Amino acid sequence: MLSTQTSEIRPATTTLQSSSMEAGRQRQGRLWSNLKEVCDLLHIPAASSIANEELLFQHVQFKTGQRIHTIGQPFDTLYIVNSGFLKTVLIDEYGNEQVLSFPMKSDMLGVDGIHTRHYSSEAVALSDCDLILLPFKKLTALGRIHLELENMMYGVMSRELVREQAMIGMLGALSAEARVARFLVALSDRFAQMGYSSKLFNLRMTRHEIGSYLGLTLETVSRTLSAFNEIGLISVDQRTIGIKDVEALKTLRRLPPSRTRGKPAGRTKASETAPPSQLLAAL
Amino acid sequence: MLSTQTSEIRPATTTLQSSSMEAGRQRQGRLWSNLKEVCDLLHIPAASSIANEELLFQHVQFKTGQRIHTIGQPFDTLYIVNSGFLKTVLIDEYGNEQVLSFPMKSDMLGVDGIHTRHYSSEAVALSDCDLILLPFKKLTALGRIHLELENMMYGVMSRELVREQAMIGMLGALSAEARVARFLVALSDRFAQMGYSSKLFNLRMTRHEIGSYLGLTLETVSRTLSAFNEIGLISVDQRTIGIKDVEALKTLRRLPPSRTRGKPAGRTKASETAPPSQLLAAL
DNA sequence: CGTCTGCTTGATCAGGGTCAACTCAGGTGG
């Protein structure tokens, strides 16, 4: 499913269209990347690191719907997304899914497995994907030699932590409209930084998955998108989203104008700057 | 602002009541711990590590209400809680607080600062605290020599990540009653593992802070505690909580019996096991 | 002794969840 729009980079172990690859080489019919390429992908300097051709990391392809790892499975490798889109989910005691993230290019997967030595979440490909394998042991050993790598590791984990903190903040304090709005903005930014259009893009996930991610029902997501569409903030056509008014989406405030406030004594005096914007009064 | 309580780092150079300290030694009128003590505190083997007396980490005391670090402040050190209770908070664009965690003994603070080199959250002492300073640079350098330390670092960060994932799952899927119930169970477990009573303990935080942490209002928290009290799950007297029926608290299911479900095709067939328990019908 | 902060409890309201009907696109098989 979704294969129509997936497209994306598909190294297909068979014919290797190196054109679509930013980096990589074949060996034994598989694709490999060296340390420098991995660093580039992660946006880290990789300064002194020699483009060591002996030090190669294997790529692996997953097709839409395939599981990268499951909950409880023994952990031993991290993954970097080279191309494609995924979701990570938690499964609760009743078998319900809770989406935790939508990893895409340059994101790292599997970090949650380090602690208990078993993955604590499940990762599934939402499109055909190309991932780079990073055997954890090997990686930490390397980190001791190439300090940029070590920094990268700490940095990536910290970044992930900050991301989740922001997520908690959002779930704890924002209205449904605000959540959806920020979700769209975040996606837009992400696509931009991957070199795609930030104004027009395709959602790789279902309304249900978005809802799970945002702590909402799929109906609410659908209704909210429709509402945004009606007031001209975006255009919606199935999975295709057009961003019309980023600023409005960014500043869209929670409807409950307070809560959890310590002292309204605005810390950043920027408090009252945001426009009143009862944009969604139309609802 | 708030300078009354800020004051930062106050190593209590004065009288040193070593009684309340589990480990540490004086030097220049300050308290220090060696690597082994730090490892013990974090529950990591610390096997080969020599009880290196040259390698000392400084303690710092904070009084109730003091700020350990603030958002945006340059990052250079991590903290381990040796004693006391804290909260970490995010401040949104309107000055509202969002509680992220309630760190206590053996928890690590400041990890979110690694990525951007600036703390992205604020930590405040909810009681008098004793923290151990871990200069990040020094720590990573040490990690390259003492591999247990390195492991510890990755482990702690991963653990924190898993904790936040669970938090996201909770905020995204559980009812108010279930959140409060799980919060109490988690606290109970935590106290137990610190050697305190798991059946009777004092909340170190206000209803408001609990509410913020759980994504609820203080009124809802208060009402829920009262309800638990009435049906005999717990006893409540101000900040003092007595746990009466842990099991009920643990299995207390979300009231909305579904949502976010992918396919009811129960993965773990344990789906229907939990008791129907409309425990709170009394509400 | 007045004030302030934390907590409890009640009354009211609405955001968003639930249930349900319907449309649409793609895939399948006769």
Place this chain on the structure above:
DNA sequence: CCACCTGAGTTGACCCTGATCAAGCAGACG
């Protein structure tokens, strides 16, 4: 090639959980 089926998405009607507003109380503190 088309009928049929399935899953995604949209939309409406209804209602419940939990937020909001408000009043009152108790302990801490100057």
